[in-house]
Amino acid sequence: MNAILxxxxxxxxxxxxxxxxxxxxxxxxxxxFALTFLGSAPTGELGxxxxxxxxxxxxxxxxxxxxxxxxxxxxxxxxxxxxxxxMLLLLTYPVTRRQILLGKFIGHVAILAIATLIGYGGAxxxxxxxDKGDAQxxxxxxxxxxxxxxxxxxxxxxxxxxxxxxxxxGTAAGISIGLWLAFVVIYDVLLMGLLVASKGWISDxxxxxxxxxxxxxxxxxxxxxAFDNVRQFSGMAGLSEQAHFAPLALIAxxxxxxxxxxxxxxxKFARSES
Amino acid sequence: MNAIGKIVPPDLEAxxxxxxxxxxxxxxxxxxxxxxxxxxxxxxxxxxxxxxIGHNGAGxxxxxxxxxGLIRPTVGSLKVLGVEPAHAALxxxxxxxxxxxxxxxxxxxxxxxxxxxxxxxxxxPRKQCSELxxxxxxxxxxxxxxxxxxxGMRQRLGLAQALLGEPRLLLLDEPTTGLDPASxxxxxxxxxxxxxxxxxxxxxxxxxxxxxxxxxxxxxxxTGHLAAFGPLDMLRRQADLPVRITVATPDGPAxxxxxxxGLVQRAVAxxxxxxxxxxxxxxxxxxxxxxxxxxxxxxxxLDIARPGLDEIYRHFSPDAAKAAGDEA
Numbered sequence: 001m002n003a004i005l006x007x008x009x010x011x012x013x014x015x016x017x018x019x020x021x022x023x024x025x026x027x028x029x030x031x032x033f034a035l036t037f038l039g040s041a042p043t044g045e046l047g048x049x050x051x052x053x054x055x056x057x058x059x060x061x062x063x064x065x066x067x068x069x070x071x072x073x074x075x076x077x078x079x080x081x082x083x084x085x086x087m088l089l090l091l092t093y094p095v096t097r098r099q100i101l102l103g104k105f106i107g108h109v110a111i112l113a114i115a116t117l118i119g120y121g122g123a124x125x126x127x128x129x130x131d132k133g134d135a136q137x138x139x140x141x142x143x144x145x146x147x148x149x150x151x152x153x154x155x156x157x158x159x160x161x162x163x164x165x166x167x168x169x170g171t172a173a174g175i176s177i178g179l180w181l182a183f184v185v186i187y188d189v190l191l192m193g194l195l196v197a198s199k200g201w202i203s204d205x206x207x208x209x210x211x212x213x214x215x216x217x218x219x220x221x222x223x224x225x226a227f228d229n230v231r232q233f234s235g236m237a238g239l240s241e242q243a244h245f246a247p248l249a250l251i252a253x254x255x256x257x258x259x260x261x262x263x264x265x266x267x268k269f270a271r272s273e274s
Numbered sequence: 275m276n277a278i279g280k281i282v283p284p285d286l287e288a289x290x291x292x293x294x295x296x297x298x299x300x301x302x303x304x305x306x307x308x309x310x311x312x313x314x315x316x317x318x319x320x321x322x323x324x325x326x327i328g329h330n331g332a333g334x335x336x337x338x339x340x341x342x343g344l345i346r347p348t349v350g351s352l353k354v355l356g357v358e359p360a361h362a363a364l365x366x367x368x369x370x371x372x373x374x375x376x377x378x379x380x381x382x383x384x385x386x387x388x389x390x391x392x393x394x395x396x397x398x399p400r401k402q403c404s405e406l407x408x409x410x411x412x413x414x415x416x417x418x419x420x421x422x423x424x425x426g427m428r429q430r431l432g433l434a435q436a437l438l439g440e441p442r443l444l445l446l447d448e449p450t451t452g453l454d455p456a457s458x459x460x461x462x463x464x465x466x467x468x469x470x471x472x473x474x475x476x477x478x479x480x481x482x483x484x485x486x487x488x489x490x491x492x493x494x495x496x497t498g499h500l501a502a503f504g505p506l507d508m509l510r511r512q513a514d515l516p517v518r519i520t521v522a523t524p525d526g527p528a529x530x531x532x533x534x535x536g537l538v539q540r541a542v543a544x545x546x547x548x549x550x551x552x553x554x555x556x557x558x559x560x561x562x563x564x565x566x567x568x569x570x571x572x573x574x575x576l577d578i579a580r581p582g583l584d585e586i587y588r589h590f591s592p593d594a595a596k597a598a599g600d601e602a
Contacts, residue, residue, distance in 0.1 A: 006394045010380075017382040085378035089435070092342050092372045093395045094364040 003095040004103040011107025015073065021111050024069050028119025031061055036123045051127060051137040052230045055144050058120065059223035062148050063216050066112070067180050070155035074108045075176040078163040078269060097269050101164075105156060105262065112152035120145050140227040143247070147222050147254065154215040154257040155180075160265035164272065187214045208245065215257040222250040295320040295443055295474035296341060300350030302498075303336055310336040312498040314350070318476075318491070320442070323469045325485040326478040327587055328495035334478040335375065337495070338445050341476070342372055355443060368396055371441035375448040377432035381421035385412055385431050388420055389438070398439035406434040411460065425452040433464065444468060446477045462488050485583065492583070496591040506583065513589040515581035516540070516553035521566060522575040523550050529572040537562045 015021045035057045078101075081087040090100060124141055162175045191210055211217040225231050226247040245253075294317055301314040311333040318324055328334050339345045340352055343359030343366075352358065357366055379388050389403040407413045410430040415423065423431065429452060436444060446465075450458045465475050465488075479485050485492075492509055494502040502509050516539050523530055527543050527550045535541070540553040554562045559578075566573050581589075 002397075003395055006391065010383075010391050013387075014380060014382055085374060085376055086380065088344070088374050089372065089377065090395075091344055092367060092370065093392065094367045094397070095395055096364065 003099045004106065007095070007100055007103025008106035008110065011104050012110050015107070015111040020073050021114055024073075024112070024115035025118045027065070027069075028115050029122050030119075031065070032058060032120045032123030033126065035061070036127055051134075051141060052227075054123075054127070055137065055140045055227075055230050056224060059144055059220065062144070062151065063220060064184055066116075066148055066152045067155040067184055067216060069115075070108075070112060070152040071159045071176040071180055073111060074104075074156045074159040075163055075172045076169050077104050077108070077160055078265075079166055079172045080163070080169050083169050098266055101160065101262075101266055101269055105153075105160065108156045109149065109153045112156070113149045116145055116148050116152070120148065136227055137230070140223070140230045143226065144223055147219055147251070150251070150254040150258065151215060151219045154254060154261070157258050157261035157265065161261045161268065164265045164268035183214050183216050188217070212245075212253050215254060218250055218253045218257065221245060222247060222254070226250070293320050294318070294353075295322070295355060297353045298350065299352075301340065301347050301352050302349040303340055303345060304348045309498045311340065312349075314500050316493065316500060316503050318474060320474050321469060321472045322491055323465065323475040323477070323489040324491045324493055325489040326476055326493050326495065327480070327485065327583070328478075328591070329480055331497075332495040332591075333498040334495055335447055336498075338372075338447055338476070338478065341443075341445060342370065343367070368439055369442045371436035371438065371444045373429075373432045373436040373444075373446045373449050375451075377428060377435075379420045379428065379431065382419060384417050384419055385423070385427075386416040388431065389434055392435050393438050396439045402438060403434075406437055409437070409464065410434045411457075426454060426457055429453055430457070433461065437464075437468075440471075440473075442473055444473055444475045446475070448478055448480070450479065492586075494587055494590045501590040502586075506586070509586050509590070510581060513581065513586050514556075515585055515589060516555055517559050517581070518579045519552045519554060519559075519562065519566070520577040520579070521550045521552060521573055523548055523572065524574050525572050529569060530566065533569055534562050534565045537565070 012021075032054075036054050076083075078087070081090070091097070120141075124145075158179060159172075159176055162179070163172050166172045166175065195207070211221060223230070225244075296316075296318040298314045298316050301311065302309060303311040314337070326334050326337065336345070340347055341354050341359060343354070343362055346360040354362075355366065355369055357363075359366070383391070385407060386403060389407065390400065392398075393400060393403050404413070404416070407416050410433050412427060412430050412434065415427060420428065420431065429449065433446075433449065436446065444465075450461055453461060465477065469475055469490075475489075477485065477489065491504060492502070492506050493500060494509075502512070504512075521530055526547050527541075530550055530552075531541060534552065537558045538552045538554050542551040542553075544550065552562065563576075563578075566576060
């Protein structure tokens with residue numbers, strides 16, 4: 001356990017020093033503040049709940065950004081260290097490969113958590129001073145922060161799986177970008193095309209499960225359909241009737257998307273010799 | 275190729291508390307048809323220093339990885355400090371220090387932070403970090419980031435890291451590449467201190483001359499095999515290489531050749547015919563010298579060279595010698 005924390009601590013201090021933490025925090029904070037204050041202006045007069053609108057906009061942006069940040073900080077976690085020669089030395093220390101992987105995972109997720117908590121949390125505090133929003137919206141906002149960290153963790157785990165499976169850093173970078181495009185951009189377009197082309201026969205039984213097959217869509221469902229007052233603004237009201245999963249089931253799906261790639265990364269890493 | 279060096283029978287009963295640090299028996303690591311390491315039999319007593327010599331690709335690093343337990347033998351057996359390294363408990367690794375070839379660290383951390391990280395993993399006392407930085411001559415740069423370090427400074431940090439926790443076995447893979455002569459001397463000084471305290475040290479190199487007389491034993495590896503193993507003097511005797519006597523001959527070589535021609539194995543005249551190199555069997559050395567000195571003015575000066583590690587290496591590893599010579 002001590003070895004895991006030592007490695008996690010080093011990963012965090014590495015992140016602090018090479019400005020990943022700072023960069024990600026500023027990016028997320030900038031977005032959150034921009035959406036908070038731009039978002040309230042046009043809707044405030046209509047008497048809707050601005051916080052719910054902020055949650056919808058933030059969630060939509062997080063789907064693009066969080067996987068990208070997560071992949072960027074972690075794609076070379078294993079192959080990069082093997083290439084530079086750090087891993088060879090580390091493996092001669094009294095530490096197992098699993099401890100190295102878990103330590104790095106905790107460290108990288110902590111970096112994402114710090115950035116999200118400060119970035120989004122800061123915007124939340126600013127909104128609280130304006131005293132807008134009801135209990136349910138705040139619950140949705142808290143869910144947004146927690147699930148954003150989980151989404152990041154899922155992509156960190158996926159990046160480790162890639163990083164443990166390839167021999168060169170460049171390959172890991174390429175596959176990571178491809179993975180981001182596939183899950184965040186292409187998947188939904190393909191799914192939509194499929195729905196249109198199938199003229200309805202695919203819908204009711206299969207469609208919800210196809211959404212679960214993509215961590216970004218799980219996150220989308222969780223944040224845009226789980227809370228009534230958010231759902232109104234999300235344009236997902238129709239979708240949520242088809243794909244009705246309990247929030248806990250969606251969180252379980254995200255945890256699945258963290259656990260399975262991490263287990264695969266561990267398996268790949270254990271099999272490799274360096 | 276000459277006979278393989280005398281091999282000490284491996285003591286497989288070694289229990290780690292006794293005097294044997296490493297025992298290899300028929301040890302091999304094959305990658306398909308490629309035999310990176312093959313048929314190694316040797317025993318290394320605790321407290322000895324071993325120079326592991328061979329060209330790149332001779333199997334030095336593979337052998338080190340086997341000893342470290344990073345890879346498993348595909349044939350034969352290996353015991354390190356009494357246990358099989360690939361199956362040893364994690365605790366076993368606390369007794370071993372390793373300096374890899376081209377050691378790499380995280381550039382953003384300072385030297386001190388880097389050492390603290392490794393000390394925590396090895397559960398070495400925290401105060402050792404400052405002591406070790408002092409010892410390898412890096413105290414002045416302890417709070418500078420590693421990315422500002424020169425190659426030599428990184429190598430020193432690598433050594434400091436390997437010394438954490440006072441290891442019983444120290445493996446140094448090409449540790450002196452990139453070091454200036456003064457640093458090299460300090461390096462060997464530290465190695466000897468450790469050895470005096472009972473640690474076993476294995477140091478690999480393809481630069482042969484720098485290791486001469488620095489270690490108790492020499493192992494010469496060639497294409498995965500152990501071509502020779504033993505004290506340098508023993509290898510010198512086994513190789514049975516001639517002594518080289520260089521004679522300054524102001525009057526030309528004829529008189530000298532006439533006097534000692536029957537004793538020398540080979541004679542090479544210098545380009546200006548004012549010097550002569552004589553290759554003489556060790557047993558004929560004194561007689562030859564006596565005859566040379568009796569020649570009076572025909573011999574102005576003479577110089578005797580015993581075969582060095584370079585020549586011995588070339589002898590045991592004829593195909594590889596050229597490649598190594600090019601790199602050195």
